[in-house]
Amino acid sequence: MLAESLAAAALICLDPGHGTAPAIGRQKEPIGPGSPITKIKDGGGAPGETEAVLAIARRTRALLLRRGYRVAMTQMGSTFRGGNIERAWVCNRRGAALMLRIHADGSSDASRRGASTLFPARRTGWTDDVYGRSRRAARAIQGSLVGATRARNLGLVEPSDLTGFNWADVPVVLVETGFMTNPIEGRLLRTSSYQWRVSRGLAAGVAAFTSP
Numbered sequence: 001m002l003a004e005s006l007a008a009a010a011l012i013c014l015d016p017g018h019g020t021a022p023a024i025g026r027q028k029e030p031i032g033p034g035s036p037i038t039k040i041k042d043g044g045g046a047p048g049e050t051e052a053v054l055a056i057a058r059r060t061r062a063l064l065l066r067r068g069y070r071v072a073m074t075q076m077g078s079t080f081r082g083g084n085i086e087r088a089w090v091c092n093r094r095g096a097a098l099m100l101r102i103h104a105d106g107s108s109d110a111s112r113r114g115a116s117t118l119f120p121a122r123r124t125g126w127t128d129d130v131y132g133r134s135r136r137a138a139r140a141i142q143g144s145l146v147g148a149t150r151a152r153n154l155g156l157v158e159p160s161d162l163t164g165f166n167w168a169d170v171p172v173v174l175v176e177t178g179f180m181t182n183p184i185e186g187r188l189l190r191t192s193s194y195q196w197r198v199s200r201g202l203a204a205g206v207a208a209f210t211s212p
């Protein structure tokens, strides 16, 4: 019962990607605290990505609530008004046990398919405080996501230049749930049944991470 009540107290912050108005999306922001390097707030994502990942986030939220988690969302519609610094701060402010960013990939090569999970590269002063826990969450979530969907396993990726990672003060991962540009996977990602499968994988991964 103790593990269960601890899990019940955990807050998961879901961050479905994109959906920012272009006038805000094209603004630039530093990729980490004090960095001279800037990137745009939102490039818009792959075709159909915004709608698919929002639907997956809503389904994941329902499953997590059912499991007893508290859940915050950076956006409930496709209307996020800030950049990736603001997204991180939505989750930082709430002291989330995990910031789970949900995306889908795009490629000019239509044959590319599969799922991957990103977590922040270690950088002193930016991500060193959340590195270990983020890596552990990434392993758990990638495993359960691939298990639930049977998507091709593209493994873990450890980028150093993601603004939404470098400003996070809570453990953070970003799932690329599949390729919108692959004819088969892109069609699946737009269906309710496959969105539920992705969501079940994500919720099981969160549970594995928060109850070691």
Ligand SMILES: [Zn+2]
Binding pocket: 017, 018, 045, 046, 049, 103, 104
């Ligand atoms: Zn994206």
